[in-house]
Amino acid sequence: MDVDPITRGxxxxxxxxxxxPVMLAPMAGACPPALSIAIMKAGGWGAAGCLMMQPEQIAAWADEVRSAAGSAFQLNVWIPETAPRPEPDREAEWRHFLSRWCDTPAPDPLPSPLPDFAAQCEAMLAGRPAAISSIMGVFPAEFVAKLKAAGIPWMASVTTVAEAKEAAQAGADVIVAQGMEAGGHRGTFDQSAAEATQVGLSSLLPSIVDAVDVPVVATGGIADGRGIAAAFMLGASAVQIGTGFLRCTESAIPSSWKDAIGRALPEETILTRAFTGRAGRAIDTAFARTAARPDAPQPAAYPWQRLLTQPMTAAARDDDDIDRMQAWSGQSGGLAGEGPAGDLVENLWQAAREHLSAARSRR
Structure with missing residues (x-):
């Protein structure tokens, strides 16, 4: 924090x-090219969450966005763990539980769960983004070497100071500090500790800034100019916003999800494993509440839980039914703006600059 916040940005x-320095968060399944293009044309960063994308889909996304708006975007992927073995008894419990919510059961046996990680990494390299980002761990050393050789910065998402130090030591060029307020999946390296290691952004961010020697991007619970300014005052060099862009015109999520984000108070989101088997912050919907009851079955491990609930969540999107939807949302969703994403990102940064300038003039 050796320079003023605006200069740092x-x-x-x-x-x-x-x-x-305002970036779209890479949200798997919620980052259509149109959203990134609009944000990038206005001056911010675009993003794609590549978790479920095949290599050819990654290439097509990158080509479309670059041809329309340049290369100021990041491509993101989860660091995989060894896939756990299927659990037939637990799967049977969940098939019965989900039959109350959806008429279409998941296939039995469940299909091959995930795209090939190495092929995704090669496709991201070929996509020539401004950065490639990771979450839930660090890239293998051999891929880090490829990033360095290609001159593509690595942005590593973390949720604790210890994870930030580990990522910096592994060669990360930027640390993305994810506060517990963030919508969607927790980026915890040890997924079994996702609920036990929740740290709010206002504590996490300055601690990480003090612990590493690379720029830090703040994410989690930021949805307006006040939140951006606060992050910069705490040492951030940029901010990353997910839920705050989901109500925009170019966002492809269903209208009931957009409406629910706009209504949600901070305490009306919950951390749940019911949709995917990994902890994620979502709107407190009827399904999420029921799945949290003591008499509900314990979620299967990721990715089997995601495959079990996929027919329900797909039907919910088709029917625009918020009660069954996988409706991720951060705790500041109620602050999320509407309208064109380009207008929103410009207004967010202008408001943040005004707050920062006012704070500087009061010194």
């Missing part, structure tokens, strides 16, 4: 790209 953009 400008330096981040000079080094990594974009006109101002």
């Amino acid at each position: 400008n330096r981040f953009c000079e080094r990594f790209g974009g006109q101002f």
Whole structure:
């Protein structure tokens, strides 16, 4: 924190790209090209969450966005764990439980769960983004070497100071500090500890800034100019926003999900494993509440739980039914703006600059 916040943000953009340091979070299944293109044309960063994308889909996304708006985008992937063995008894419990919510059961046996990670990594390299980011762990050393050789920065998402130090030591160029307020999946390296290691952004961010020697991006619970300014005052060099962009015109999520985000108070989101087997923050819907009851079955491990609930969540999107939907949302969803994403990102950064300038003038 050796320079004022606005200068720090400008330096981040000079080094990594974009006109101002406001980034779309890479949300798997919720980052259509149109959303990134609109944000990038206005001066921010685009993003794609590549978790479930095949290599050819990654290439197509990157080509479409680059041809329309340049290369100021990140491509993101989860670091895989060894897939756990199927649990037939637990799967049977969940098939029975889910029959109350959806007429279409998941296939039996469940299909092959995930795209090939190594092939996804090669496709991300070929996509020539401004950065490649990770979550839930660190990239293998051999892929880090490929990133360095290609001149593509690695942005590593973390949820604790210990994880930040580990990622920096592994060669990360930027640390993305994810506070517990964030919507969607927790980026905890040890997924068994996701509920036990929840740290709010206002505590996590300055601690990580003090612990590493690389720029830090703040994410989690940021949805307006006040949140952006606060993050910069705590040492961030950029911010990453997910839920705050989901109500935009270019967002492809169903209308009931957009409406629910706009209504949600911070305490009306919950951390749940019921949708995927991994802890994620979502709107407190009827299904999420019922799955949290003591008499509900314990979720299967990831990715089997995601495959079990997929028919229900797909039907919910088709029917625009929020009660069964996998409706991820951060705790600041109620602050999320509407309208064109380009207008929103410009207004967010302008409001943040005004707050920062006002704070500086009061010194």
